[in-house]
Amino acid sequence: MLIEAHSLSSGSSVACDLCIVGAGPAGIAIAERLRSSGLSVVILESGGLDLRMRTQKLYRGEILGDPYFRLDACRWRVFGGSVRWGGWCRPLEEVDFTRRGWIPNSGWPINTQNLLPFSADAARLLELPNARFDLAAWRNRLPATLDFDGRDFENVVFQHSPETNFGEKYRADLSGAQNIRVILDANLTEMRLDRDSQRVVTLHVTTLTKRHFTVRPRAVVLAAGGIENARLLLASRADRPAGLGNEFDLVGRYFMDHLHVPVGHFLANSRGWSNAFYTKSIAEDGRLRGVVAPTAGAQARYRLLGTSIAIEKPSFTAGTPFVGWHPTLTFGPVGVYRRLREGRLHGLGEAFKSVAQRVHDAPGRIRHWNGARRALRWAHDDRGTGRIFPLYFRAEQAPDPTNRVTLSERRDALGVPESRLEWRIKSIDIESIEGWLKLLDRDVRARGLGRVIPPGEDWPDAIIGGPHHMGTTRMAADPRHGVVDAECRVHSVDNLYVAGSSVFATGGYVNPTYSLVTLALRLADTLRARLGPTINQYVTPAEPSALPSEVSIAGS
Secondary structure (H helix, E strand, C coil): CEEEHHHCCCCEEEEEEEEEECCCHHHHHHHHHCCCCCCCEEEEECCCCCCCHHHHHHHCEEEEECCCCCCCCCCCCCCCCCCCCCCEECCCCHHHHCCCCCCCCCCCCCCHHHHHHHHHHHHHHCCCCCCCCCHHHCHHHCCCCCCCCCCCEEEEEEEECCCCCHHHHHHHHHHHCCCEEEEECCEEEEEEECCCCCCEEEEEEECCCCCEEEEEEEEEEECCCCCHHHHHHHHCCCCCCCCCCCCCCCCCECCECCEEEEEEEEEECCCCCCCHHHCCEECCCCEEEEEEEECHHHHHHHCCCCEEEEECCCCCCCCCCCCCCCHHHHHHHHHHHHHHHHCCCCCCCHHHHHHHHHHHHHHHHHHHHHHHHHHHHHCHHHCCCCCEEEEEEEECCCCCCCCEEEEEEEECCCCCEEEEEEECCCHHHHHHHHHHHHHHHHHHHHCCCEEEECCCCCHHHHCECCCCCECCCCECCCCCCCCECCCCEECCCCCEEECCHHHCCCCCCCCCHHHHHHHHHHHHHHHHHHHCCCCCCCEECCCHHHCCHHHCCCCC
């Protein structure tokens, strides 16, 4: 059932087995997993069914360090959560979970085997045909690849989700589930502990119309995103002055993103060479995209971070249109952009289509033209041959405790301190990309495939984030090294859990959505086992006559 928080009377108290804070991919994945569990589940979603500017403003925050996207323009406060993403899906690699001696603070307390049982269900939720990501499974359905020997570099494949909007896709499921209630426009402002300070007993919730109510859960999952999860823990200071889970000053630290940047060009030896494998392909039962990636052995040999390297079309335009613009300017244009990209042009005026297309193309084309001019200076005799292809890196960022989310002195409309993000790209990140570029050049030359045309010295200025917000409530076996344990439970709070990419200890090179959904499904099974039989659940209104009768919460 979907309920508007404004329909609840101020002073109401909602009891449930589990309260999930945030209806994005992680939160909805958990709820979907528990639909037949018999547990009563309440989902608190700050947004509504559509984007609203007033709600979006609650994401405002400060940025220190290197340039970054506006905090209210790179995430979306709406039912469905990250409704704007690229659909790239691939699980984290086995090496990403290991302790890599050349990367400080690396290593997880789990590995790929812990997540494998949930891969098929994650693929289903993301509308993928299967959970196969090994190249061999698709090899006879894909174009030819560069011939690497697998020592330093290999070809890997991503599957592409149809950019599943979890709000639209799973709204009917959640609305029809007898044991689930989604409360929209409901903003968590504080979590309170019991007298022994070991368990969350009350969640304070407020609407922008100043309605107040509480939720009394047996367990809580924060699934509000990589920045907001940390903000909510830090802002709950009534029982613990440093915030919940922050005994070792780790909440908000180790913020990571993936570093997206065009770096150099590949000059193919063969005039007839095609990069079709490295662009989006449609197989019989899936949409795929190939990239070049360093092997795990190469990472260890050369002591470098992970990365993927896309070999793009000559006309490639780097970057994501509209990300980082003021949200007032993006609500309309993003919808038009999606229609342009998907070919759904019916109903758009010709002038509007032309302008929107130019806005979409211009920033990336300018960067491409500048890079292409530089590349052509290295290959005077190759103009117009179609042999020069831009290289685009999507690189891992090392976990660094000085990259962090803290609380600002400014407060939002609900009185909660805004987020402050401090983010800097470090030398280890830059040197890793440079190292792989040189090694790729050596490899393709040695194999007679071509050569790499290096970029100008100012290439780091073009780095942008994913934006993939990871690491701020990192997973570790020892509470001195992380905020949550191997089961995603906050070390120092018995019934408080965190879902999403904020628990990532390292980010690897793959987009986080597939792995965070897999982790969420694993967490759902953990909660089902730990919560056991349901208890009687109910709503206690301050004014019974003002409370809709259908709001009562009960397990199925």
